[in-house]
Amino acid sequence: MPANANSVILHQYDISPFSEKVRVILGIKGLEWYACDQPVIMPKPELTTLTGGYRKIPVMQIGADIYCDTQIIIRELERRFPSPSIHVGGDKGLGWGLSVWTDRSIFQAAVPIIFGGMASDGGSEGLTSKEFLKDREALTGRPFNPEEMKAAAPLIADQLRAQLDWAERQLGLNQNFMMGDAPGLVDASIYYNVAFIRWVYPKALKVLDGLPNVEAWERRVKALGHGTRHDISRNEALDIAKAASSIENPHSDRNEPNGLEVGTKVTIMADDYGRDPIQGELVSSSAQHIAIKRSHERIGEVVLHFPRMGFLVVKN
Numbered sequence: 001m002p003a004n005a006n007s008v009i010l011h012q013y014d015i016s017p018f019s020e021k022v023r024v025i026l027g028i029k030g031l032e033w034y035a036c037d038q039p040v041i042m043p044k045p046e047l048t049t050l051t052g053g054y055r056k057i058p059v060m061q062i063g064a065d066i067y068c069d070t071q072i073i074i075r076e077l078e079r080r081f082p083s084p085s086i087h088v089g090g091d092k093g094l095g096w097g098l099s100v101w102t103d104r105s106i107f108q109a110a111v112p113i114i115f116g117g118m119a120s121d122g123g124s125e126g127l128t129s130k131e132f133l134k135d136r137e138a139l140t141g142r143p144f145n146p147e148e149m150k151a152a153a154p155l156i157a158d159q160l161r162a163q164l165d166w167a168e169r170q171l172g173l174n175q176n177f178m179m180g181d182a183p184g185l186v187d188a189s190i191y192y193n194v195a196f197i198r199w200v201y202p203k204a205l206k207v208l209d210g211l212p213n214v215e216a217w218e219r220r221v222k223a224l225g226h227g228t229r230h231d232i233s234r235n236e237a238l239d240i241a242k243a244a245s246s247i248e249n250p251h252s253d254r255n256e257p258n259g260l261e262v263g264t265k266v267t268i269m270a271d272d273y274g275r276d277p278i279q280g281e282l283v284s285s286s287a288q289h290i291a292i293k294r295s296h297e298r299i300g301e302v303v304l305h306f307p308r309m310g311f312l313v314v315k316n
């Protein structure tokens, strides 16, 4: 079935850990979706045409609505496809807070463990190519040097182990998933980190020795699958954006603290890495969401959606 303006298109690549977070959610919800594969390093001309400069992966597109960052992607999937919910057990909203822990603390531990470990083993292909390292230096604005990560990796492995031990205790209550018997946001948020290490540098999963509940849970989350995946080319995805119109209704937030309203021209940037500024005109905003519109001759007008936590918004 060809994709249309209502299809979920995930701009991704297979070994992208943050894409895996979203793919697990697609699996939990049993959704049909289209993978639009993007390059692992810059340039990504089709992606940045859609996003106005945002380069990180994944990005979700539905018609002319473009969702940047897994937080807003998953929030939108929950809004459009509420059942089964990603908020399970006692999680009514704090699951998002836990994803800040998993995305920043666990993920930032996984990176040096993987790259430092590969450097110790003398591996130097693919993910440690010169082009890749240069790209990630530009992304983070800091040296990305596996040789330096080598010394840190064993110390950081302790940090990873301590955090996965929390997960072990949580599961120890005889439950299949983090918040109870059903899988949800918290599972996807922890799991993608373990999956990333498993794919790229499985040796580092030595930290799972003594954490049998986490190992069994990892297999359970993997078995959830990714829903039904189709593939779509980058050009087709741009054609869909061009033919579609955004479904976002203009809306000013009465409680917005910084005087943003419909029509305000703003610049948005991530507060951690990949801080490329994206400019546009505000369509709607709330405590959790900001939508801006932009135009480009290849795709016409699109609306970009970002989460608020983790993104800075300034008036132009």
Ligand SMILES: N[C@@H](CCC(=O)N[C@@H](CS)C(=O)NCC(=O)O)C(=O)O
Pocket (backbone or CB within 6 Å): 015, 016, 017, 018, 019, 039, 040, 041, 042, 055, 056, 057, 058, 068, 069, 070, 071, 103, 139
């Ligand atoms: N906060 C972002 C983080 C996304 C992220 O760091 N993605 C990685 C890939 S998994 C990335 O974009 N790396 C640079 C690249 O792929 O060019 C999110 O939740 O979506």
